[in-house]
Amino acid sequence: MNHDIPVDQLGPQGEIMAHAIDACVHCGFCLPACPTYALLGDEMDSPRGRIFLMKEVLEGELPLFEASPHLDRCLGCMGCVTACPSGVPYGELITSFRGWSEPQRRRSAFDRAKRGAILKALPAPRLFSAAARLGQYAKPLSPLLPTSLKSPLDLLPEHVPAMLDLPRRTPAQGPQRARVALLAGCAQQALAPNFNAATLRVLARNGVEVIIPEGQGCCGAAAMHTGARGEALKLARTNLAAFEPDDYDAILSNAAGCGAGLREYPEVLRGLPEEAAARQLAAKVMDISTFLARLSEQGGLEPFMPAKKPLKIAYHDACHLAHAQAIRAEPRALLKLIPGVSVLEVPEGEICCGSAGTYNLEQPELAAQLGERKARNVLSTQPDMVASGNIGCHTQIQSHLRRQGSPVPIHHTVEILDLAYRGEL
Amino acid sequence: MNLFSRKRPEKLALNTNAPVTKPRSTDAPHSPLASELTRLLGPQKVLSGLGERLNYRYDAILVGETPLCVVLPESTQDVALAVKAAKAAGVPIVGRGAASGLSGGAAPLKESLVISFTRMTRLEIFPERREARAQAGVVTLAVSEAARPHGLVYPPDPASFRTSTIGGNLGENAGGPMCFKYGVSGDYVRAMQFVDVDGEVHELRRDAYDLAGLMIGSEGTLGFITEATLRLTPPPRFTRTLMSHFPEVGQAAEAVSQAIAAGAVPAKLEFMDKACTNAVEDYLHIGLPREAEAVLLVDTDGEDLATVEEELALVESACLAHGGTVRRAADDTESAALWRARRSISPALGRIRPQRMNEDIVVPRSVLAEVVREIRALGEASGFHLVQFGHIGDGNLHPNILFDPRRESAEQVHELAYQVALVALRHGGVLSGEHGIGAMKRSFMRDALDSVTLEALWNVKRALDSQERLNPGKVLPGDADLPHQDTHAHP
Ligand SMILES: Cc1cc2nc3c(=O)[nH]c(=O)nc-3n(C[C@H](O)[C@H](O)[C@H](O)COP(=O)(O)OP(=O)(O)OC[C@H]3O[C@@H](n4cnc5c(N)ncnc54)[C@H](O)[C@@H]3O)c2cc1C
Ligand code: SF4
Ligand code: SF4
Numbered sequence: 001m002n003h004d005i006p007v008d009q010l011g012p013q014g015e016i017m018a019h020a021i022d023a024c025v026h027c028g029f030c031l032p033a034c035p036t037y038a039l040l041g042d043e044m045d046s047p048r049g050r051i052f053l054m055k056e057v058l059e060g061e062l063p064l065f066e067a068s069p070h071l072d073r074c075l076g077c078m079g080c081v082t083a084c085p086s087g088v089p090y091g092e093l094i095t096s097f098r099g100w101s102e103p104q105r106r107r108s109a110f111d112r113a114k115r116g117a118i119l120k121a122l123p124a125p126r127l128f129s130a131a132a133r134l135g136q137y138a139k140p141l142s143p144l145l146p147t148s149l150k151s152p153l154d155l156l157p158e159h160v161p162a163m164l165d166l167p168r169r170t171p172a173q174g175p176q177r178a179r180v181a182l183l184a185g186c187a188q189q190a191l192a193p194n195f196n197a198a199t200l201r202v203l204a205r206n207g208v209e210v211i212i213p214e215g216q217g218c219c220g221a222a223a224m225h226t227g228a229r230g231e232a233l234k235l236a237r238t239n240l241a242a243f244e245p246d247d248y249d250a251i252l253s254n255a256a257g258c259g260a261g262l263r264e265y266p267e268v269l270r271g272l273p274e275e276a277a278a279r280q281l282a283a284k285v286m287d288i289s290t291f292l293a294r295l296s297e298q299g300g301l302e303p304f305m306p307a308k309k310p311l312k313i314a315y316h317d318a319c320h321l322a323h324a325q326a327i328r329a330e331p332r333a334l335l336k337l338i339p340g341v342s343v344l345e346v347p348e349g350e351i352c353c354g355s356a357g358t359y360n361l362e363q364p365e366l367a368a369q370l371g372e373r374k375a376r377n378v379l380s381t382q383p384d385m386v387a388s389g390n391i392g393c394h395t396q397i398q399s400h401l402r403r404q405g406s407p408v409p410i411h412h413t414v415e416i417l418d419l420a421y422r423g424e425l
Numbered sequence: 426m427n428l429f430s431r432k433r434p435e436k437l438a439l440n441t442n443a444p445v446t447k448p449r450s451t452d453a454p455h456s457p458l459a460s461e462l463t464r465l466l467g468p469q470k471v472l473s474g475l476g477e478r479l480n481y482r483y484d485a486i487l488v489g490e491t492p493l494c495v496v497l498p499e500s501t502q503d504v505a506l507a508v509k510a511a512k513a514a515g516v517p518i519v520g521r522g523a524a525s526g527l528s529g530g531a532a533p534l535k536e537s538l539v540i541s542f543t544r545m546t547r548l549e550i551f552p553e554r555r556e557a558r559a560q561a562g563v564v565t566l567a568v569s570e571a572a573r574p575h576g577l578v579y580p581p582d583p584a585s586f587r588t589s590t591i592g593g594n595l596g597e598n599a600g601g602p603m604c605f606k607y608g609v610s611g612d613y614v615r616a617m618q619f620v621d622v623d624g625e626v627h628e629l630r631r632d633a634y635d636l637a638g639l640m641i642g643s644e645g646t647l648g649f650i651t652e653a654t655l656r657l658t659p660p661p662r663f664t665r666t667l668m669s670h671f672p673e674v675g676q677a678a679e680a681v682s683q684a685i686a687a688g689a690v691p692a693k694l695e696f697m698d699k700a701c702t703n704a705v706e707d708y709l710h711i712g713l714p715r716e717a718e719a720v721l722l723v724d725t726d727g728e729d730l731a732t733v734e735e736e737l738a739l740v741e742s743a744c745l746a747h748g749g750t751v752r753r754a755a756d757d758t759e760s761a762a763l764w765r766a767r768r769s770i771s772p773a774l775g776r777i778r779p780q781r782m783n784e785d786i787v788v789p790r791s792v793l794a795e796v797v798r799e800i801r802a803l804g805e806a807s808g809f810h811l812v813q814f815g816h817i818g819d820g821n822l823h824p825n826i827l828f829d830p831r832r833e834s835a836e837q838v839h840e841l842a843y844q845v846a847l848v849a850l851r852h853g854g855v856l857s858g859e860h861g862i863g864a865m866k867r868s869f870m871r872d873a874l875d876s877v878t879l880e881a882l883w884n885v886k887r888a889l890d891s892q893e894r895l896n897p898g899k900v901l902p903g904d905a906d907l908p909h910q911d912t913h914a915h916p
Contacts, residue, residue, distance in 0.1 A: 001779075002488070002830045022779050027485045027771070028525040028588045032564060041544040041562075042472070042497060043480040043524070052480055066476035083587075086775035 001026055001051070005058045012271030013096040014058075020093035021055050023086055024048070030090075033083035035352045035370055036073045044070040047080035047090055054097045064101055071097070073366060075359050076225050077352035078323035091324065092267050095224055102227030114361065115226065170200045170210040177207035177295065178249040183239075183262065185255045186218045188391040195391065198418035199254045199288055205302050205421060206295055210252075216242040219253075221261030222357050224268060233272075236265050240277050245284040254288040254414055256320035256327075256390035257357060263325065287321060288414055289389055293330035296337065304420040307340035311425065313416070314344040314383035316374075316397060318390035319352050331389055331413045338420045344381040348373070355396035367396070375400035379408070386410040458514045458538065459494040465506045470497050470544075481539045482532060484524040485585075486783065487864060489532030492519070492539040499544050501618060501626055501651040508649070509624035511538040517894045520645035522562065522593025525585040527783045528863025530596065530644045534898035540649065542592045550575060550657075556615060557655045561592030565599075568655060577657040580607040583859065584768070592650050598642035600859035602693040602767075605818030606726075607658075609859065611641035616654040622890045626651070639885070644861050645896040647889045661726035664692070665737045666760035669744040669751045670717035674698065675794030676747040677719035681817055682790050684743035689736040693724040694818035695767050698797060700804075701774075701812040705766050708773035713766060714750070719797075721749070721817065722767050724760075770814055777810055778827035782842050782865075788820045788854035799848045800824050807841045809833070821858035822849075843869060862900045870902045 001024045007014045030047040031037050037046040044053065050071055056062035071094070080090050107115070166184055180203070188195055203210050220235030239262070243251055253259030262285040265278035295301055313335055321327040332343050354360070354370025374397060378386055386401070386408060388394055398410045411419070419425040459473035472478060472495040481495045482488060493516055496507045511518050521531040521541045533539060542562035549558045552575035557568050565586040568579040582601035583589055589599065591610075595617075600609040617629045617637040627648075629637040640648055671677045681694060697705070697720045706713040714720065721744065725736035737753070744751050754760035774781055788796045797813055804811025804826070815822035824845050828838050846856055846869045856866050856873050870879065882901055886893075 023775070025485065025775060025780065026483055026488075026524075027585075028523050029585070031523060032566075032587050041546075042477075043541070043543075044472075044477055049480045052483070053476055056476070056479055062476055062479060066474055070476065085769075085772040087772060 001055065003055050003059060005055065010058070010100065013100060016089075016092045016096045016267065016270065017054065017058060017100075020089045021051060021058075023088045024051050024084075025086055026052070027085070029085055030080035030083045030088075033079035033350060035075060035077060035079065035354070036366065038351060039366060039369055040073075045073055047084075050074055051088070051090070051093065054093060057101070058097075064104055065106075068101075068105065071101075073363055075319070075352050075354070075356035075370075077319035077356055079319065079350055079352060082323045082326075082350065091264075095264070095267070098225065098227030099229035099232070102229065105227075115228075166196055166212050167200070168212055168214065170204050172207045172209040173204050174207050176209055177299070179209045179211070179247075180291070181211050181213050181243055181248045181251045183216060183219065183243075183251065183253045183255075183258055184212055185253070185258050185391065188255050188258075191395060192391055192412070194415060195254055195412045198412065198415045199252075202292070202414055202417050202421065203252075206292070208295075211248070213242045213244075219258040219261035220268070221257050221264070224261065224264065225357055226362075229268075232268055236268050236278070237274065240265070240274055240281060243281055243284075245280045248284065250286045250291055251281065251284045252286055252288050252291055254389070254412065255392075256287065256318040256325070257392060259285060259287045260320040260324035287325060287327055287330075287389065289321070289331040289334060290327055292334055292414075292417070296334065301337065302421070304338045304417070305423040305425070307338060307420065307425045309340070311338075311341050312344055312382070312384045313341055314346050314378050314381045314386045315413075316346060316353070316378065316386060316388040316393055316410075317349050318388055318393045319356070321389050322350065327389075331387070334413060334417060335387060338417070338425065341420075341425075344383055346374075346381060347377045349377075353393050353396045353400075355390075355392035357392060360396065371396050371400040372403070375404050375406070379404065379406055383408060385416070387413050387416055389413050456493050458510065458516055461510050461514070462494060462496055462507060462538075465510060466496065466498070466503055470499065470503060471495070472497065481521065481541060484521075484526040484529060484531040486527045487529035487532040489529065489534050489864075490536055492533050493536045495539045495541060497541050497544050501620065504540060504620045504649055504651055505624040505626055507538065507540055507624075508620055508622065512623065512894065517897045518649075519896050520592065520596065520649050522590030522596065523564070523585075523588045524593075525589045526593060526597060526861065526863065527785070528597075528644075528857070528861040528865045530861050530863040530896070530899060531593070532864065534864060537897075542590060542651075545592075545651065550577075552577065555657045557657055558652060559591045559655060560652050561590060561650050563591045565589050565591060565594055568657075572657050573660075575657075576659055578660045579613065579655060579657055581610040581613060583610075584771075591653055591655070595641050595650050595653060596643070596645050597859065597861040600816065600819075600821070602695055602724075602816055604816060604821075604859075605694050606690050606692045611638065613656045614641060614653055615656055617650060618652040619648040619650050621648045622892075622895055642861070644863060644900050646886060646900050647895060649895075661692070661733075662728050663730045663733045664724055664726040664760070665733050666722070666724050666754040666763055667737060667741060667744075667751055668754075668763050668766075669721045669723070669741075669749040670702075670714040671719045671721070671744075671747065671749045672717065673748070673794070674719045674797045676749065677721050678790055678793035678817070680740075680743045680747040680749055681721065683746065684740040685818075687739045687743065689725065689739040689743075691723050691736065691740060691818060692726040693722070694816065695722040696720070696813075696815055696817035696822075697722075697767070697770070698801070698813040700801075700810070701770060701814045702766075704773040704777060704812055705769050708776060709766065709769055711762065711766065717750075720766075722763060767814075774812065774825060774827055778829050780828050780830050782826040782828070782838050783860065784822070784824040784826075784842055784845050785857045785860040786822050786824070786846060786849035786854050787858040788822065788849050788852050790817070790820045792852040792854075793817065793820060793822075796822065796848055796852050796854070800845055803841060803844050803848070807837065809838065809841060811841070816858070819858065820854070847872060864899055867898070867900060867902050870900075 007018045043049040053067040217238045220232040224232035269278040353374035354367040360367040462471045498504045517537040519533045524531045545560035545562035547560045583599040594610040598611045810827040
């Protein structure tokens with residue numbers, strides 16, 4: 001797309017943005033992939049529209065405040081990236097744009113406090129866990145609260161589980177096949193500690209030694225995608241120091257969003273001294289499903305106990321697996337290794353469930369509509385169980401399944417593998 | 426007119442550190458028309474902010490003028506009200522579907538009201554009548570998806586079918602790879618509802634005067650299609666695929682003619698020239714024949730496997746007889762792999778240059794080799810990357826000029842496009858097979874049509890839109906448009 005962006009005034013992030021805008025030929029092929037376009041049916045809330053809006057703001061033709069409401073509605077789900085035939089790096093564009101524009105935003109005191117609290121609590125598992133517990137007690141009050149406060153409460157599970165202390169090192173069982181580092185994740189540790197526990201068990205059983213490096217922190221994706229660039233840089237540097245890529249065969253994440261976040265470090269640190277280190281790290285980062293699928297191809301996995309009766313699992317593609325990292329086949333292939341399991345495809349599978357990091361808190365109405373739609377689509381397959389590879393999708397879909405009165409359980413893909421190993425499926 | 430850039434208001438200073446002070450829209454947020462429309466339709470259906478309006482000034486090829494106001498109707502009544510209000514205000518109106526058009530049809534050339542049909546998505550299937558009733562904003566693919574559970578499909582298949590709307594398809598009379606055997610969008614219309622320039626609603630069938638036919642392909646210059654009744658068909662039970670490549674373009678064209686003469690009616694018949702094949706091969710690395718001057722991709726389909734195979738055999742022997750090398754797809758996976766090459770043309774070209782001017786000429790198959798050669802020579806002489814592909818069954822060619830608007834001159838691109846169009850006209854061809862005339866090829870119309878015919882078209886236009894309020898500046902060249910030759914004198 002023709003543009004007039006003063007790249008030289010904007011630095012390395014400016015180049016990223018200008019390149020993305022250049023690449024867009026405004027063909028509109030991304031429109032049907034966009035959840036907000038599906039809900040609102042207007043051009044400003046489509047990927048093409050957002051690219052135009054960012055271009056206009058960067059060129060100085062449109063005041064930021066006119067574009068912001070539409071850019072804020074973007075889930076960052078990357079559905080548009082999958083759909084775009086011209087390879088427009090929309091993710092890099094919107095992330096850079098948010099980083100650039102956030103300091104210029106005028107937000108209300110309440111808004112600022114809310115964002116501040118989220119960005120503080122998310123990366124701190126213990127703080128988050130405490131907040132979640134508090135929230136649990138506040139749940140009965142929820143009908144009385146305004147939507148902006150109510151929505152996070154509605155999302156909390158019935159029981160906030162106790163935090164697990166994670167071992168720094170989990171040895172491989174049998175002959176060692178690999179040595180990996182695991183990113184423990186933040187909100188996930190508080191809301192679903194079993195994801196990590198199951199991951200450690202499944203990896204160890206397959207001959208993988210797992211280290212959970214000390215000093216690691218939040219991946220920074222939430223900060224980055226909400227435009228808190230300073231915070232994101234700090235978190236990225238913390239993790240660069242904690243994970244030494246040369247020490248491991250892979251650096252694993254079992255949360256789609258966090259894995260994608262680590263892989264974005266080279267863009268975040270573009271033009272800074274740590275860029276090369278970020279590239280090295282990003283090259284080692286792998287989702288747990290990809291890693292297990294590779295083990296399975298190279299020498300196989302320990303055999304699974306068959307499911308007790310034929311089990312239909314609806315697999316939900318987390319956006320940050322399917323769109324951001326192009327991981328679709330691997331989790332399905334893993335589930336199909338379990339005797340008795342069949343994998344179901346969810347209609348409109350490529351459309352985001354509405355969780356999208358902090359979206360539930362920032363755009364509660366749209367998030368709820370998408371969650372409702374996702375739960376309906378999932379249930380239309382009449383599954384016995386739902387699988388997904390991301391904590392955000394997990395809580396969102398679970399909460400909407402319950403709201404629609406469904407008892408169907410939802411599990412992380414690795415939890416299902418773990419259950420199968422234990423003969424509990 | 427320079428179609429690729431627009432006038433810019435003065436720039437605001439841009440500085441990463443300094444917050445933008447006084448965030449204020451440079452335009453007045455509300456025009457009297459916007460206020461009136463908001464009163465009539467409510468605020469949800471009317472867009473008047475600058476950011477909103479800026480986003481309704483382009484389609485997939487052209488960036489036009491910022492509209493005065495945008496309406497997102499949900500019903501025919503909404504459309505009628507909006508048209509009446511615009512008429513009272515004396516403001517021109519531009520209809521818009523998904524804005525995937527490639528001739529600038531949906532991009533306003535004057536300050537206008539844009540009516541965007543994307544929220545008019547009601548769709549009903551009547552399996553017993555093999556019909557669908559679709560509002561204008563229904564996405565093309567959605568019709569087939571809704572029909573499939575009833576054992577039916579909607580055959581028109583423009584490459585943009587996941588995005589484009591029924592209104593836009595009928596506005597352009599869109600075609601696609603399937604059109605050789607199955608026809609174009611207009612062939613599937615049984616009835617139509619449209620709103621005229623006065624805001625009156627009409628129900629048209631295709632008997633007596635075929636007014637529905639007049640609306641089809643009129644690019645929003647005669648009225649607004651609000652609903653259409655579409656014919657559905659059962660999908661073919663069997664499909665077979667082959668790819669063939671030739672050392673010379675003429676051989677490919679002759680092979681196609683021979684196969685058709687022998688009685689084969691392929692469902693799809695696609696052509697790629699050498700430059701196009703190489704672009705795709707650079708992108709996909711799937712072993713396409715780089716040295717071939719022409720690649721053909723052919724599907725035959727039908728109810729009866731023996732006939733489908735027989736038709737494929739006819740195509741195969743015609744290709745072999747004309748020096749082609751043939752590869753048959755063994756199964757669906759292999760056929761999908763072959764078609765992937767065709768579907769990847771867009772992204773492959775996007776990697777060479779960010780922009781392209783997509784031509785859409787149709788020529789008799791007998792002159793195809795000549796035309797392809799002449800166009801290639803023009804491309805080589807111009808220094809631009811030029812590739813050609815198309816639906817060879819009907820002689821529909823898409824010469825694409827690839828360019829970088831920041832380094833290459835838009836005028837030269839336009840000039841080359843014009844020369845390409847003239848090649849088609851010289852060989853008895855036409856300017857558009859499926860993408861329409863729009864704004865991009867309007868000025869070539871004087872070369873394509875004699876003045877008497879042009880006047881007849883103008884008379885139709887005046888009968889339905891005497892004040893030129895509907896999509897002004899599209900399709901028909903105006904009095905101000907001198908014959909193209911005069912403005913582009915050539916050495
Ligand atoms: C990569 C790519 C591939 C393409 N491939 C093909 C192809 O294979 N075959 C093909 O034919 N086209 C193709 N196109 C062009 C385009 O997709 C078609 O012209 C399509 O029909 C446009 O539909 P739309 O909904 O996007 O309409 P728009 O672009 O929004 O509008 C097209 C025209 O119709 C008018 N219009 C829109 N809605 C209405 C209405 N309700 N009533 C009256 N007029 C209306 C507009 O004013 C405009 O003049 C392609 C485009 C792209 C970007
Ligand atoms: S699909 Fe890609 S090139 Fe087309 S409009 Fe969307 S982002 Fe731009
Ligand atoms: S990231 Fe998702 S929500 Fe945002 S523009 Fe792309 S498809 Fe739409």
